[in-house]
Amino acid sequence: MTADLRDPVRGDPTLPTGTHGAAGVPAFSPLYLQIKTLLTQGLTQGDWKPGDALPSETELAARFKVSQGTVRKALDAMALDRLLVRRQGKGTFVATHAEQQVQYRFLRLMPDTPPRVAMQRRFLDLKRQRPPVEVARALGLGGAQIVFRLRRLLLALGEPVVLDEIWLPAGLFEGLSVERMSSYAGTMYGLFEAEFGVRMIRAEEKIRAVAADEAQARLLSLPLGAPLLSVERLSMTYADQPVEFRRGLYHTAAHYYRNELS
Amino acid sequence: MTADLRDPVRGDPTLPTGTHGAAGVPAFSPLYLQIKTLLTQGLTQGDWKPGDALPSETELAARFKVSQGTVRKALDAMALDRLLVRRQGKGTFVATHAEQQVQYRFLRLMPDTPPRVAMQRRFLDLKRQRPPVEVARALGLGGAQIVFRLRRLLLALGEPVVLDEIWLPAGLFEGLSVERMSSYAGTMYGLFEAEFGVRMIRAEEKIRAVAADEAQARLLSLPLGAPLLSVERLSMTYADQPVEFRRGLYHTAAHYYRNELS
């Protein structure tokens, strides 16, 4: 972590740095992006864990042999990506799913009538098995690699609202059990991060309207054929590696999926 | 637009600038945010129209009597908000819905099997009428203010996929007609911006699963009770003023609503 970036990466100063590589790919990236990459690698390999403080801007600047402003630009970019959280007067910290403010960062379901009271969880079953083809493909697994399949309900005021089916590569979550999830106070992503070292960075969702089949209707206490929101989510950790696939069925009579467009 | 910001806004330098006002509200904001506010006001009052170039950083810096770096920070923030588009070597431009790259910025419906071919539009009817209460409330109108109510279909490969019901304050869109919409080549928001000076900045959507009623089923060529995605959208122009309410019904057998979480 002490390399001087300019000499090795920016290359011979007699060559114009803006030159493009043979394949039309940029031959270099700005210093602050290189630093962002190095810091992100540090996060990936666990140099700093969620909640930890990073070294101060001045120290990082000395370490990388660049100006403080360049380090700042890298840190600001990472904060925009939600990889870091910056707090004036305190320091720069690795973002975590265990923070009070952003508890349900990835859950967009809102009740029609606030207040937004925390929903109850009820774990239905957890099994180890071969993944279905579409799950294996989404997670980039071979069909022979075992996955966990978890089903759970979320209930609001006692009424079931969400039925989730969650697929996880077994290798990454060895030791997962219903007891362990039940006894964990925070969110599921908080558990993944704290107990398995798997931090979710971003996710993609595909949303559809479907009709409840018999099993789904029974679990959600709804009539057969009731319209449900189907939310397929693929969650990625560092380096965009997919590590969770889930399919949620949302009952949207008294709740809605909130989205913000800009 | 030539005021020196520091004297009037930052106040007597003998007072600490970080002081909070009597109500606990910050008594000042950083220079670059003040400049961002002034520039946004300029956009609101039409000093520059969508597609126009803003003055260069150096000129704005001279105009506001601050350094170029401070202007840059304001412009970068506005670009992040998608109010502006910055192009190296060319200038800084007011963002527009008429750009080739981001045609359907607010339409998140994707086909299961690409390529994403442009959908056909079919306008069903356009009426002037009193708004229903929920529409009046969403748009912040009195019940006596007239609105346009437009219905239209979007079709993919000839099959109806989206049924939209769109509500617009008549005062802002005087002269709107089906002919005018049909003959306009670009998107609806492109038309609003070019012909009525109403530029959509951001929107909030509430998504549910519903069952098609008889009229909806007929228009979408679906059986009664078919599950549909209901997408309620409230669109805002500058200063977060709501100017459009729409309800879309999406048939999601061969399409899905795409969302990105981070």
Added chain:
DNA sequence: TAGTGGTCTAGACCACATC
């Protein structure tokens, strides 16, 4: 009081677009 991130400045140089 010391240390952190946040703002602001001034200047140099680079990359890109246009003439």
Added chain:
DNA sequence: ATGTGGTCTAGACCACTAA
């Protein structure tokens, strides 16, 4: 050749936090 935004530097000072 000129003008634009993009990067990088160095230094000053401000605001916030904690000891």
